[in-house]
Amino acid sequence: MEGKKYRVLCQDCRGVSEVYGQLLMISIVVIAFSTIAVTVFSEGGAVKPEHIPNTDLREKIHANTLYITHNGGEAIDRSAIKIILTAGNKRSEYSGVGLTIKNPEGTPLESSDKLFTLGDYIEIEISDDLMNEKEIEMFFVDTPSQQVIQKVILSTGNWKPPEWITPHPYGSIYDNSTDEWLSTELLDGIDGEFTTSNIQKDQWIFQQYTFGIDADEMGFPYKLSMVLLNVTYQSKDHSLQNLTLSISTDDSTWTQIAPPPKVEEYNSIDACLAANVTYDITDYVKTADKLEKLSVKFSAIGNAASNKYSWVDFVGIQVK
The missing domain is CATH 1.20.5 (Single alpha-helices involved in coiled-coils or other helix-helix interfaces)
Structure with missing residues (x-):
């Protein structure tokens, strides 16, 4: 126990x-x-962590000058300021004591004035490359913290739509003979760079073009006074026959604007240029919404089997 x-x-x-x-x-x-x-x-x-200034800024572009005004909040050390302007693939940077800063009376700050304070404003002369764009994106950066204090998109007021709107860069090119989407850059200018199709005898081929037009962004009115279509192409050695141009403004119904034999054959681009192959399509595209949905189809029947055949150099729309 x-x-x-x-x-x-x-x-x-x-x-x-x-x-x-x-x-x-x-x-x-x-x-x-x-x-x-x-x-x-x-x-x-x-x-x-680095302090991020809490500052309100006001921006405007007048002529070729950007004005950035301190509109309230904390003062910012001049040496801590970096301003980045971008438009497309173009970029400019401005920073530090090299910036032109003026007080509310328009007098440049002395070198001893270290702070960007209420009422002060920065002046930046914008390059022509940037001003030729429709919009400029601005980043106001505090360099010690590497933080963006303000980001805005500014309208330059200078941008105008191109004289001829091509499928590049917002549209498309489709070729049915290859069942491929082609590079839109091929039709961006009359430069000898052609779209290519596979031509087979008695086979119907076509290329279809869209333009990706935003009427509001391009500043077009709702009612259009004139819309022209220009096509620059070649048809050497009668490789193509029954050339036809058609358009659609609803993605389904196609209207022949130039049926055979109205679309002529040209042995060279120079011959086509001399003929100035331009069509008035205003009766079919009278409003901005139709313009935005516009598609063009260029079709033909192969007259000989020539495999790869280069034929279209330029397709463009002019709007007034």
């Missing part, structure tokens, strides 16, 4: 020791984490 009691007491003692051991380990872990936290968050151990 005594032996049994002794074993029970021993087992109970071992159980108590394990509990104390677990508590001791937990205490050590808590103390360790507390020590780390005190070190990290103490004044000497913490990494203090």
Whole structure:
């Protein structure tokens, strides 16, 4: 009996020791984490983030000059300012003490004036490359924090739609003979770079062109006074016959604007240019919504099997 009691007491003692051991380990872990936290968050151990100025800015473009006015909030150190202007693939940067900053009276700040404050404004002469674009995107950056304080899109007021709107860059070119979408750059200018089709005898081929026109962005009115279509192409050695031009303004119904034999064959681009192959399609495209949906189809029947055949150099729309 005594032996049994002794074993029970021993087992109970071992159980108590394990509990104390677990508590001791937990205490050590808590103390360790507390020590780390005190070190990290103490004044000497913490990494203090750079302050980002809370500043309101007002921007405008007049002529070729961008004006950025401090409209309220915190002052900004002049050396901390970086301004980035982008338009398409064009980019310009302006920064630091090299910026022209004037006070509200229009007097340039002295070199000893280190701060850009309420009422001060920055003047930047914008390059012609940027001003030729419709819009310029501006980033006002605080360099110590590398944060953008303000980002805006500014209208230059100078942009005009091109004289001829081609499928490049917002439209498309589809060739049914190859079942491929072709590069729109091929038709961006009269430059000897042609679209290519696979010509087979007695087979109908066509290329279809869209223009991706946004009438509002391009400043076109709802009612259009004139819409012209220009196509520059060649048909050497009578490889193509029954050349036909059709248009659609609803993605389904096609109207022949130049049925055979109205579309002539030209042995060279020069001959086509001399003929000035331009069609007035105003009667079919009288409004901006029809213009936005405009598609052009140039089709023909192969007169000889010539495999790859280059024939269209330019397709463009002129809107007035």
